[in-house]
Amino acid sequence: MSKAIKMIATIAAILAITWFYVNPTDAGSWTKSELRILEELSIYSLPPLPPDVSNAVAQNIDAARFGHSLFFDKRMSANRLVSCATCHSPEKQFSDGLPKGRGIGLSDRNTRTIVGSAYSPWQYWDGRKDSQWSQALSPLEDPDEHGGNRMYYARFISEDPEYRRVYESLFGSLSHFNDKKRFPDAAGPIGNPAVFSAWENMTTKDRHMVNIVFANIGKVLAAYQRLIIPGESKFDYYVEAVLQNNNDKAETIFTKQEIRGLRLFINEAKCTDCHNGPLFTNNEFHNTGNLSFPGEMPDRGRINGVRKVLADPFNCLGPYSDDPTRNCPELTFVRKGAELIGAMRTPTLRNLEGTAPFGHKGQFQTLGQVLEQYNDSPLAMIGHNEVENPLGLSTSELESIEAFLNTLNSPLTTSPEWLNPPRLGISSIAVLQ
Amino acid sequence: MHKVMIFLLITMSSTIFSSETTSITRSGYFHISYQSELEPITINQIHNWVLHIETPEGDPVSGAKVSVSGGMPLHNHGLPTDPKVTTDLGRGKYKLEGLRFHMRGYWELIVIIEIQGRRDTGIVKLNI
CATH class of the missing domain: 1.10.760.10 (Cytochrome c-like domain)
Known part of the structure; x- marks a missing residue:
């Protein structure tokens, strides 16, 4: 009898410890570096709109x-x-x-x-x-x-x-x-x-x-x-509460599943490598091995885009720019090369509601399918998939990330x-x- | 024993992947340091640096041909821009324009210096 109780107690302890490590959901358990990332992702970190000096009427x-x-x-x-x-x-x-x-x-x-x-x-x-x-x-x-x-x-x-x-x-x-x-x-x-x-x-x-x-x-x-x-989303209210150390409030804003999804998003799933900053995009170009649209050749993406933007008479350096100094650092120091084959610009993850299907060719019907793609990390059809290792997340973890992504919808x-x-x-x- | 190994690994990795504002080129010909116009350096903002190049004795190295590449070795990708040394500012200072970092993490900037037939490469390490 005592042996059986011991065994049950041991199993219970293992389950409790596993639950604690696998599924930490309390709002107050963010580390200092995680808090820094949350703050960086918050809409309150969005700077004032940068001027577009190439457009004299941009602010008119x-x-x-x-x-x-x-x-x-x-x-x-x-x-x-x-x-x-x-x-x-x-x-x-x-x-x-x-x-x-x-x-x-x-x-x-x-x-x-x-x-x-x-x-x-x-x-x-x-x-x-x-x-x-x-x-x-x-x-x-x-x-x-x-x-x-x-x-x-x-x-x-x-x-x-x-x-x-x-x-x-x-x-x-x-x-x-x-x-x-x-x-x-x-x-x-x-x-x-x-x-x-x-x-x-x-x-x-x-x-x-x-x-x-x-x-x-x-x-x-x-x-x-x-x-x-975009304006303030449920995520932004959650981060605001967490940064104010108001954990009771934070837990009324986010469900346990959404907290778990956010935790995965910024850690194991490595989403913030590219979906970073307050608009959840670094606006850079990445080959993530997305399959081409059925019946189409793979899209060459940025490797062609960079050639086109440099040749465009309506670019920042061209005769129709209103900037007399032609101060165009992004275009002047634009990178070229094989890394750009099949690379596409990171999309924002804010306000995805109603915008499905996803991907540069609309290849993914649902957010779940997009997440599966990263979880599997297939070889790229052209170029090199930057996501070199499959994430190996469970179905429940992927669902948590999806639940978190749905907290990023907001009124404009x-x-x-x-x-x-x-x-x-x-x-x-x-x-x- | 395990604890000692873990401690050593953490110490080594923090040494290998930590930011350094100065570096010595491979053959020891030059010392490189930098000053960023953007301080602290943050992600997704294009900005410029001033590179300082000196001899090991501390004499400024002017008139060198300086070029830069780099990336995130742990991610196996390069820089998101093609930064260039645009101006020799004199007294060992060079204006490096067009730097941008699009991810947090460990970055390396490879600086190639050529002067009077002597060529050497240094690595500037930074954590963003």
């Missing part, structure tokens, strides 16, 4: 209002059915909830959110753009997205009385582009051969005139998009009027929808 509220109107304006497309908000819907965290963006056709990659993107030195999965304003130009001419050409957009702004008035108040005199011999109906360096040929036949000076208007369209769109910033700090198409009275710009 009138430019933001102008950009707000353009963002929702479906006339900004070849078929007049696509606006920026088609793929960057405010109701879906400025993304679209689709595997790949769908404008006029099917885009090449998954739509990234605009939320917090003003903080990134690079845009797109492959970083082929180095500013929000330069990024905003690319979909306008992509045949599968807005499908237009820069001549069309320049003339459109010029011919709309309200847009013309606001444009001239911000940037000065705007040409009417009414000489069709100099400025054909459709012209641009991207698109079908007729559009390309018309562009090539224009003089360098005229092309430059059109490019200036085109770049300014991107700059007002960026002035608006800079306002789209952006005023509600910016999240809907402009109405009469909000700005002096006409209703467009």
